[in-house]
Amino acid sequence: MDRTVIAYVIYLAVSIGLTVWVARTLSRNGRIFLADVLRGNEKLADAVNHLLVVGFYLVNLGFVALYLSDDGTIDDTRGIFEALSTKLGVVLLVLGVMHLGNVYVLNRIRRRGVMEREQRPPVNPQEWIAPTAGA
Numbered sequence: 001m002d003r004t005v006i007a008y009v010i011y012l013a014v015s016i017g018l019t020v021w022v023a024r025t026l027s028r029n030g031r032i033f034l035a036d037v038l039r040g041n042e043k044l045a046d047a048v049n050h051l052l053v054v055g056f057y058l059v060n061l062g063f064v065a066l067y068l069s070d071d072g073t074i075d076d077t078r079g080i081f082e083a084l085s086t087k088l089g090v091v092l093l094v095l096g097v098m099h100l101g102n103v104y105v106l107n108r109i110r111r112r113g114v115m116e117r118e119q120r121p122p123v124n125p126q127e128w129i130a131p132t133a134g135a
Helices: 004-035 042-066 079-116
Strands: none
Touching: 004 042, 004 079, 042 079
């Protein structure tokens, strides 16, 4: 078998395995965070979590497929390792950027919800004063 094909097979196996592992980890551990962001609405948290996982798979597996092509042929075993390290490094960076992007957006949503909760007075006002005309 051609060394380029061997590199492709290893690249696909590792990239798909990493994508599945990261998606499952994010889904399992992100559910609690989503429930907090969505103020305890468990059904909505599960639905949003599932949609995020599907989007994560589509974007990352699409990138893995697009990044599969190589510029040249691999002549020796060292070339396999060099090609794999470059391709897998880029895939890992993309996975990390996707994760950080999701966390950033969800944290902004969560922070906005916390700010809205803090703007309400802890007790109802006891009296109301009309504004004065000179102010």
